Amino acid sequence: MSTESLTIKQAAEATGLSVHTLRYYEGLGLIHPIDRAGNTHRRYTREDIGWIQFLLKLRATGMSIQDMQTYAELQRQGDETLQQRVAMLKALEREVEAHIAELSGHLDLIRYKIALYSEPVLELA
Amino acid sequence: MSTESLTIKQAAEATGLSVHTLRYYEGLGLIHPIDRAGNTHRRYTREDIGWIQFLLKLRATGMSIQDMQTYAELQRQGDETLQQRVAMLKALEREVEAHIAELSGHLDLIRYKIALYSEPVLELA
DNA sequence: ACTTGACTTAGAGCCAACTCGAAGTGTTAT
DNA sequence: ATAACACTTCGAGTTGGCTCTAAGTCAAGT
Structure with a gap:
């Protein structure tokens, strides 16, 4: 096993996503088609992992999968879409x-409320 | 129509919930059984509306319906549950x-990223 | 009187975002 | 050689939180 690229299982461990979800995200176009070793098994690069971690941050902000798809598509189209991504x-x-x-x-x-419920009852003057 | 209490429709307008959801929340025990006028139609008091608005804030923090049920149940049990609510x-x-x-x-x-993508390319020394 | 609104129960449908499983084949590492 | 891992398609299931419909009755406001 090269130290340069990760199997899907290792990528799952590295990102916290499940193997299923990694393929699901790739199918949705959130992740570009991952390069294959021996033309069948996915091999994830450092950049792939970085991108996925960025996606997870977008997700954590509440961005919808649809919007992430749009963003990923723009990213794939290159520098011409910088303005739109900004x-x-x-x-x-x-x-x-x-x-x-x-x-x-909130x-x-x-x-x-915590203060209100925790305070000893005030003595009124 | 008294100015002291609201019909379910007015309560919906006041809280932003739908009539459906108000009954749904009551059924779940998130809202105590609302007093009835003429023994059938719900009449919401100011306190009821206040409670619902508080619930909505809990919901907005991400609290689950289950936890809100627990909280509402404790509230209903009165002062003895103050510690648990705190x-x-x-x-x-x-x-x-x-x-x-x-x-x-995030x-x-x-x-x-915005700064990175918006900045003019740096001139290297 | 009559329109609008409210009531009930019970169940179906919906959305996002997964999550899983089956089935059958191919690959990699030791 | 063999165990563990990965591949595909593809459809079903899950969770949380609503959201709506139907059907038939009853109440309130003007």
Whole structure:
């Protein structure tokens, strides 16, 4: 086994995705067709793993699979699509900012309730 | 129509949930059995609406319906369950903090990529 | 009176994103 | 040689959280 590339099982371990899901993502076009060793078995490069890890971050921001498909397709089309990808990233930036702001507001409320329920009853003057 | 209580339709408008979902939540025990006017039609009080809005915030933090059921059940049992509710809120606080931290990390990466793709190519010395 | 709204139960349908399994064949590592 | 791994297609199943329909009855507001 070369240290340069990973089998699908190793790629699964490296990314936390299942073997099934790796093939599923490739089928959806989220991952480009992975090069094959001996023309049948997939061999994942460092770059492949990096890309998958990036995808997982997009997913964790709540980006839909559809949007990830669009992004991946643009990526594959090369430098001409840089503007469009930047536009997508900027839209995502705004969404994530909004989401963080919303969660922060809810966190404040949670903390307020914790304080309220934990405090000894106030003595009124 | 009294100004003191709302019909299910008005409650739907006030909370953003559908009439269907209001009954669905009540059936799940997320909302206590709403008092009836004339013994059949639900009438939502201000407190009911407030509770539902709180539920929606819990939902927005990612709390599962199961956990919301548990919380609602504890709430219904009264003051003796305060400790347990505080424990749940503290656990939620940690989860939301972790989620915000994760999103913030991803936001940094998104911004980094935007900068990278937007910058004019650097002139090397 | 009459329109609009609300009630019930029970079950079907929907969406996203997996997740799994079968079946049968081919590959790799030791 | 042999065990473990990988390949394909492809359809079914799962989870969570709704969402809707049907059918028939009853209530409220003007």
